[in-house]
Amino acid sequence: MRGELLICATRSMExxxxxxAYEMQTFPDFYGKGYNKQIRGELSTVTFADGEIEVELKTSIRGKDVFLFASAGRNPRNLSVEQNKLEMYHAIDALRRAQPGRITLFEPFCTSSRSDRTTRRNSVGFWVHYKTLVSLGVDHYITYQLHSDKSKTVVDPRVCAIDDVPGSPMLKEYITDNYIRKPEVLNGRVREEWFFCSVDAGGESVARKFARAFGTKLMIAHKQRNYDRTNAVESINILTDTPIEGKEVWIVDDMIDTGGSVYYLVKELKHRGVKTVNIAVVHPVFSDPATERLLELYDEGMLDRVVVTDTLGVSPEMQETIPFLEVVSSARLSAEIIMHMHEEQSLSPFFDDFDPRHYLSNLKLFL
Known part of the structure; x- marks a missing residue:
């Protein structure tokens, strides 16, 4: 086991x-293993008149195993991406100067993960982010479901290893608990009536894993983008060898940004006679005009529900505005990951795919 466990957070992830921290303290063996009840460290951010900032550590961390939660995404304090990143980097610097045993950055959603390649004379956002973290002294980096495996090609595990934990199993478990519940439903209606659909060719692997897990049909959407404009879609083609009229479709992906792709896809699916359309994504980025697009689809009876995780802040106001939004908490999973890392246990269980059949069989034994 490493030094004493401590959890810190920037303002965006407090x-x-x-x-x-609460979830960790509910683990049956938390106190039995001698963990300190006070596992939260305190950071304070000061903004000066000229806009510069400093982050001050209010807790002694010498020799401790520190986990820093930080995010540049949407947050309760409405801090911008730039403000969040600057505070994140300052926080890491403050922690490193205090001589901890180890620093692990836990960033549930990495905002720069889509900037993972050079196609012209452009910078590569994830490369810049990772190199900055390494230079500041981060020992380990954890995130949920990066946009592409290509991102991890920049990683040098000798200086800072990365664990890109799949977020989709959380969605699969939630769907199983709330919309299947029984093995006979899984083996009957789900396998006969459900389709899992990708948003585009790049998301085929995500949709294929969902379809394989639930034993359903797979549908692939192929979108034609307008590269003269950012986030613009010209047309969508649906690829499937099975009739979809009257079926239930789950559109799955790693994130929704502006919602343009799903907006046109939902309309195309309903045009083809699909009975119901649901969306399940890990990261609810929801840049404008995503909310307006989703509300329009819902109001027109084209969309039933949107299931997301809380890797980005989902405020009560947002949930009130989008009443069909269902949020899956990732806090307990994050707590389990931290405990495994702190106790030097394997993280392999968190990379295993979710098996609905096995899950429902075990659930039935306890009912």
């Missing part, structure tokens, strides 16, 4: 870190 609420999330509190939930993770």
């Amino acid at each position: 609420d999330y870190a509190e939930r993770v």
Whole structure:
């Protein structure tokens, strides 16, 4: 086991870190193993008149195993991406100067993960982010479901290893608990009536894993983008060898940004006679005009529900605005990951795919 466990957070992730700490303290063996009840460290951010900032550590961390929660994404304090990143980097610097045993950065959603390649004379956002973290002294980096495996090609495990934990199993478990519940439903209606659909060719692997897990048909959407404009879609083609009229479709992906792709895909699916359309994504980025697009689809009876995780802040106001939004908490999973890392246990269980059949069989034994 490493030094004493401590959880810190930048302002963007304070609420999330509190939930993770609470979940850890509910583990049956938490106190039996001698963990300190006070596992939260305190950071303070000061903004000066000229806009510069400093992050001050209010807790002694010498020799401790520190986990820093930080995010540049949407957050309860409405801090911008630039403000969040700057605070994240300052926080890491403050921690490193205090001589901890180890620093693990836990960033549930990496905002720069889509900037993972050079196609012209452009910078590569994830490369810049990772190199900055390494230079500041981060020992380990954890995130949920990066946009592409290509991102991990920049990683040098000798200086800072990365664990890109799949977020889709959380969605699969939620769907099983709330919309299947029984083995006979899984083996009957789900396998006969459900389709899992990708948003585009790049998301085929995600949709294929969902379809394989639930034993359903797979549908692939192929979108033609307008590269003269950012986030613009010209047309969508649906690839499937099975009639979809009257079926239930789950559109799955790693994230929704502006919602343009799913907006046109939902309309195309309903045009083809699909009975119901649901969306399940890990990261609810929801840049404008995503909310307006989703509300329009819902109001027109084209969309039933949107299931997301809380890797980005989902405020009560947002949930009130989008009443069909269902949020899956990732706090307990994050707590389990931290405990495994702190106790030097394998993280392999968190990379295993979710098996609905096995899950429902075990659930039935306890009912």
